[in-house]
Amino acid sequence: MGNCTVVVTGASGSCYGMRVIEQLVLAGHDVSAVFTDAGREVTALELGFDLPADDARVAAAALAAYLELPSAEKLRVAYPDAMFDAIASGSHRIDAMVVAPCSMGFVAAIANGLAADLPQRAADVMLKERRPLVLVPRETPLSLIHLRNLTAAAEAGAIIVPAMPGFYAKPESVDDLVNFVVGKVLDVLDVEHSLFKRWGS
Numbered sequence: 001m002g003n004c005t006v007v008v009t010g011a012s013g014s015c016y017g018m019r020v021i022e023q024l025v026l027a028g029h030d031v032s033a034v035f036t037d038a039g040r041e042v043t044a045l046e047l048g049f050d051l052p053a054d055d056a057r058v059a060a061a062a063l064a065a066y067l068e069l070p071s072a073e074k075l076r077v078a079y080p081d082a083m084f085d086a087i088a089s090g091s092h093r094i095d096a097m098v099v100a101p102c103s104m105g106f107v108a109a110i111a112n113g114l115a116a117d118l119p120q121r122a123a124d125v126m127l128k129e130r131r132p133l134v135l136v137p138r139e140t141p142l143s144l145i146h147l148r149n150l151t152a153a154a155e156a157g158a159i160i161v162p163a164m165p166g167f168y169a170k171p172e173s174v175d176d177l178v179n180f181v182v183g184k185v186l187d188v189l190d191v192e193h194s195l196f197k198r199w200g201s
């Protein structure tokens with residue numbers, strides 16, 4: 001891998017997206033982080049992290065500090081209305097994209113090719129270019145519309161990794177549960193990690 005996009009939407013579970021960003025950067029990848037407007041608000045509510053809204057460099061530095069990354073060098077932030085951003089084009093090489101957590105609204109948008117803002121367009125590009133797009137949906141219960149949209153996204157090539165932690169590893173904390181889901185995301189991207197103990201090892 002190398003260049004990754006991580007989108008944090010307004011579904012509950014901003015901790016998943018935060019950990020994906022942290023782990024990809026620590027594994028040496030360059031990460032473009034995009035928070036939808038709802039994603040920014042839910043992140044502030046759930047984690048107390050308020051992403052600076054008017055300066056992408058300041059936002060990247062604040063995000064790196066929150067994640068306690070050694071530096072902000074591998075991290076950039078793009079805002080959802082930045083339609084001229086590099087990740088909006090298939091000619092810009094993005095090796096993988098993760099949407100974590102992924103709202104049902106976002107699934108609906110990409111299942112129907114809306115491409116109405118930067119993160120939706122970036123996901124649309126990943127599908128048309130046949131590059132890895134991992135969705136971490138979070139909603140319960142799921143309506144038939146949600147299920148159909150998830151199916152359409154999977155048929156178009158998206159990899160669906162639901163925020164459904166397993167319990168066979170005997171989690172002892174919320175962190176363990178988050179690490180299980182994020183570890184599964186990294187597994188499908190072939191990124192080495194030690195976020196959970198593997199069955200049989």
Ligand SMILES: Cc1cc2nc3c(=O)[nH]c(=O)nc-3n(C[C@H](O)[C@H](O)[C@H](O)COP(=O)(O)O)c2cc1C
Nearest residue numbers: 009010011012036038039042103104105106138139
């Ligand atoms: C506290 C809170 C929690 C939410 N949790 C979810 C959720 O788990 N799944 C979901 O699909 N939407 C959830 N929503 C609704 C989304 O934030 C909303 O549909 C939003 O428009 C999604 O926009 P986005 O896809 O651009 O982020 C939640 C909203 C709030 C305020």
